[in-house]
Amino acid sequence: MNEAYSPASPRPGSTTSPSTMKMFMAFLAVFMVAQTIGTTLFCLYLHMKMDKMEEVLSLNEDYIFLRRIQKCQTAEGQKSTLLDCEKILKGFQDVQCKDKEPSKGQPKFEMQRGHDHPHLTHKNETSVAEERRQPVAAHLAGVTRNKAVSVLQWTTTMYGPAASNLISQREGKLQVKEAGLYYIYSQVTFCTKAATSAPFTLYIYLYLPLEESRLLLKGQNTHNTSNPHCDLQSIRVGGVFKLREGDMVFANVTDSLRVVYSHGSTYFGLFKL
Incomplete structure (x- = not known):
């Protein structure tokens, strides 16, 4: 007896379960x-x-x-x-x-x-x-000149206070940058000869650019000598003055060629009180 042929049914493919995927x-x-x-x-x-x-x-x-x-x-x-x-x-x-x-x-x-x-x-x-309080002062020594000058020239000394940012020096003049009371002083040593009879005079002036300079201090020496060579004499002046910011002071003498510039003999300075 012949049986009917039936093809084998395909197997279902493998699938991943939903629980595994989750x-x-x-x-x-x-x-x-x-x-x-x-x-x-x-x-x-x-x-x-x-x-x-x-x-x-x-x-x-x-x-x-x-x-x-x-x-x-x-x-x-x-x-x-x-x-x-x-x-x-x-x-x-x-x-x-x-x-x-x-x-x-x-x-x-x-x-x-x-x-x-x-x-x-x-x-x-x-x-x-010193940094907290800088002194307002200057002490200068005279500088030798071989010709007559109208304003004495100065330079710094080894131990004295030099011109600083509060006091400057320009062409022999000291300029203050801070107003106040200042003590100004100067000493000039000079040579007196028998042939000279006129007094030797030291002047301290306040420099005024737009008008004639104002005289602050004056010192004279009328000493005569019989020495034909040279006798040394000194004049010293000093005083307190009220200066404004920017004021300038300078020193002058009747005959700058007679000034002696040995150490400690001729000087110029000021300091604020």
């Missing part, structure tokens, strides 16, 4: 969220670490700076060629000068002076005091 998607989402949180936490930690490192480096620089200052205030540091002690101490003095008036109750910073060099400490304190 688990995979959930795992993937959790992994991405965890990775995002981990990356954020790592960046935050790195940022905090960098801030900490910057703070440590800043403190380390301050510590090194203080150590250098302490080193420069010792005899050993003064002899060292690796440290520019003058520049380091000047920088520290500038920092101190910026805080002249600390708030009440706030303690002032003081360095440990257990091993300070006494020479250097005294020098630093003196230089700071």
Whole structure:
């Protein structure tokens, strides 16, 4: 008996179950969220670490700076060629000068002076005091001239205060940059000969550009001598005057060729009271 032929039916293809797909998607989402949180936490930690490192480096620089200052205030540091002690101490003095008036109750910073060099400490304190209050004064010595001049010329001395930003010198004239009361003085030493009978006169003038200069001080010497060569005489004048900002004063004599310019003999100066 013949049976009817029937072709084999195809097998159904393999399919992924919905529950497996859901688990995979959930795992993937959790992994991405965890990775995002981990990356954020790592960046935050790195940022905090960098801030900490910057703070440590800043403190380390301050510590090194203080150590250098302490080193420069010792005899050993003064002899060292690796440290520019003058520049380091000047920088520290500038920092101190910026805080002249600390708030009440706030303690002032003081360095440990257990091993300070006494020479250097005294020098630093003196230089700071001079910077805080610069004296308004000038003391000048006479300059030799081979020809007669209408205004005596001057130069700075080794130990006397020189012209500064508060007092300037120009062509023998001293100019004040600050108004106030000033003591003006001068001494001139000159040579008296038997042949000269006219008095030798020293003048101190206030220079007025637009009018005739005003006489402030005057000194005379009428000494006569029988010495045919030279007898030395001196005239000294001084007084207090009220000067305005920009005023100029100068000294003059009747005969500048007779002035003696030996050390300490002829000078000119002023200082603010």
